[in-house]
Amino acid sequence: MLPLDEFSLIRAWTERRQPKEWLSAAGVRIGIGDDAAAVEAAPDKDWLFAVDTMVEEVHFRDETMTDEDVGYKALAANVSDIAAMGGVPLHALVSVSIPPSWTPERMKRLFDGLYDCAGRYGVAVVGGDTTSAPRHLVVSVTLVGVVEQGRAIRRSGASPGQIVFVTGPVGLSAGGLHGMLGSASAAETGIPRAKKTPPPPKSLVQAHRRPAPSVKAGRLLLEQGFASSLNDVSDGLASEAWEIAEASGVSIVLKEPRLPLAGELASYARHCGVDPLEWMLYGGEDYVLLGTADKSSEAELRALFRSEGLPLFVIGETEAGDAGVWLDSEGGKRKPLDKRGYNHFARG
Amino acid sequence: MLPLDEFSLIRAWTERRQPKEWLSAAGVRIGIGDDAAAVEAAPDKDWLFAVDTMVEEVHFRDETMTDEDVGYKALAANVSDIAAMGGVPLHALVSVSIPPSWTPERMKRLFDGLYDCAGRYGVAVVGGDTTSAPRHLVVSVTLVGVVEQGRAIRRSGASPGQIVFVTGPVGLSAGGLHGMLGSASAAETGIPRAKKTPPPPKSLVQAHRRPAPSVKAGRLLLEQGFASSLNDVSDGLASEAWEIAEASGVSIVLKEPRLPLAGELASYARHCGVDPLEWMLYGGEDYVLLGTADKSSEAELRALFRSEGLPLFVIGETEAGDAGVWLDSEGGKRKPLDKRGYNHFARG
Incomplete structure (x- = not known):
């Protein structure tokens, strides 16, 4: 993550650089600013392009991910971007810049993980680039x-009076990360903390290391025409809701009691003595889909997901008004949610 | 560059991971191992994908490139990969991981340069990713x-008894880099070297900072059907010739007196007291095209390039035999050329 608001910076660097008409004539349907770009490929199809970069010490460390996990997750994050457009992932390019600490054997393991993910989602790895780096590993995958x-x-199709849904529980990845960082610090220093972080359950570690992008859910939503907007939860539920709210010009109200809290997350949070809501709202990398749909289609949508054996949670609704995201607590109190995403390893 | 042989490492990490038949069924025409991948897009066209990464302290430093140059060259390197397949560049994705030393103002300048290059080659910038980084900047562009x-x-189409050509002079970028690093070191330390490096002429600095990929030459070669193989000179003439030799299973013999030595490079090398041949053979990043063609088409090929106002130099020929690259000196003495590419800032 960047210290300042990433999105306003990117806008400042890229906006109004190339005329819309020219981009459109060049076949660009969706440019910078969604989960993936869309470009005309043939009379019946568009191609989607997504790129995601993982940086050592920013997105992962030795104590949070195995080498295989780094490769797996670098591709999975992109698969999720394609899922969030309702698309099917096809071809990947992998660029790695390799510091001395990453031996050829470690890189082999990274590619083991990447190809494991590629096999699972039917992705053909077609190219890449390999360079050296002075210090930290960077893996950049284009899908x-x-x-x-x-x-x-798109993110921009929501309108007031629609339901807000999510295709799986959130916060698991952040809970797992919390546990791994806490346990590792205690182990490294040899000094148990005042309140020691208990080791995280395997399911949370797995959620952080081996996310399972919602390709099937994305396709279902597109094929049945249900989703008016869609986003994948890479930076956290609040942040992704903000993106839909801003792109669509709606207010999004989430209902706290409806947020999908997984049992193992609730119990681990209790063990740690923390409120899991922070992980659920601001912990990213769950790679479920967050979207909106017409209220009239709620029953059909639920039935569809149930019949396919896929989870679906209706967690709120859209309202007219300034772009914004709100949380209604159990007692009915409404409070605004920050736009901030998740900072993996907050520095200073 | 990597300390060991980059290509054998990449092979070890990626080879035989996915069955050829499966890749082919997935529409992949050319996978890992050429300048770009090729994938079926529509009944009449294939899409090409290339990715190139520039790493601070490996590919550039403050004293060798302005911020604008970094952005320009990151895209230009990819444009050259597409040119080397005979293709037309269309859409780019830009991934940057940004250390604290790269302020938003510096990044703005980087994107100024990148969009300058995009405008020149008609490339639509359609997406990207932005993350922070602990230390060094990494720019990865997918085109x-x-x-x-x-x-x-492809690189693999050369056969024995063909001519070897190059679409412009080589070694200029390396000469410019040599000059900038030499001058900077002298300036930094305050101690003039025993043999001080004179400041490089602007044309060589420009060749290093603002390469001009041979898109027009690549299209001409494809449209007229002249080139049996093609590669862009990113890692150095010897290294690129080796790639063609190995992919095609031929021996390549370059003729030293025919290598295109630009006047300003010859005169600067004399000033520095060095032999420019090292720069010409092993200095990369000239981004001209190296290729092979039938002997019978040589006159026609020359006439075509002359009529288009494009340079073309016939610098050698292919022979039957083990894959290898040789240099015939003026006196007719033949010596083998190393496979090594260029190491920008050799360490230790």
Whole structure:
């Protein structure tokens, strides 16, 4: 993450650089600012392009991820971006810049993990680039996907009076990370903390290391035409809701009692003596999908997901008004949610 | 560059991971191992994908490149990869991981340079990713190009008895870099070297900072069907010739007197008291095209390039035999050329 608001910086660097008409003539349907770009490929299909970068010491460390996990997750994050457009992932390019601490054997393991993910999602690895680096490893994966022409699901399609849904529980990845960092610090220093972080359950560690992008859910939403907007939860529920709210010009109200809290997360949070809500709202990298749909289609949507054996939680609704995100607590009290995303290893 | 042989490492990490038949069924025409990958996009066209990464302290430093140059060159290197397949560049994705030393103002300048290059080659910037980094800047650009279906020019098409050509002079970028590093060291330390490096002429600095990929030459070669193999000179003439020799299973013999030595490079090398041949053979980043063609088409090829106002130098020929690269000196003495590429800032 960047210290300042990443999105306003990117806007400042890239906005109004190339005329919209020119981009459109060049076949660009969706440019910078969504989970993936969409470009006309053939009369019946658009191609989707996503790129995601993982940086050592920023997104992972030796104590949080195995070498295989780094490769797996670098591709999985991109698969999730394609899923968030309703697309099918196809081809990947992998760029690595390698510091001396990453031996050829470690890199082999990284690629083991990456190809494991590629096999699982049917992705062909078609190219890449390899360079050295002075200190930290950087893995940058570009993923090409495909979607029916003109039908990629954007962030900007939500309108007031719709339901807000999510395709799985959130906060698990952040809970797992919390546990791994806490346990590691205690082990490293040899001094148990005043309140020692208990070791995290395997399911939370797995959620952090081996996310399972919602490709099937994304396709279902696109094919059945249910989702008016869609985003993947990479930076945290609040931050992703903000993106939809701003892109669509709506207010999003989440209902705290409806947020999907997994049993193992609740119990681990209790062990740690922390409120899991922080992880659920601001912990990223769950790679479930957050979207909106017409209220009239709620029952059908629920039935569809149930029949496919996929989870779906309706967690709030959209309202007219300034772009913003709110949380209604159990007691009915409404408070605004910050736009901030998740900072993996907060520095200073 | 990596300390060991980059290509054998990449092979070890990626080879035989995915069955050829499966890749082919997934529409992959050219996978890992050429300048760009090629994938079926529509009945009449293939799409090309290339990715190139520039790492601070490995590919550039403050004293060798302005911030604008870094952005320009990161895209230009990819444009050259597409040119080397005979393709047309279309869409780019830009991933940056940003250390504290790169302020938003510096990043703005980097994007100024990148969009300058995009404008020059008609490339639409459609997406990207932005993360922070602990120390060094990494810019990774993915470029999508297009080419007539099944016609991308590979490295593997050379056969014995063909001519070897290059589409411009080589060694200029390395000469410019040598000059900038030499001058900077002298300036930094305050102690003039025993043999002080004179400041490099502007044309060599420009060659290093603002390379001009041979898109027009690549298209001409594809449209007229002249090139049996093609590669861009990113790692150095010897290294690129080795790639063609190995991929095609031929021996390549370069003729020293025919190598295109630019006047300003010859005169600067004399000033520095060095032999420019090292720069010409092993200095990379000239981004001209190196290729092979039938002997019978030599006159036609020369006439075509002359009529288009483009440079073309016939610098050697292919022979039957084990894959290898040789240099015939003026006196007719033949010596083998190393496979090594260029190490920007050799360490230890």
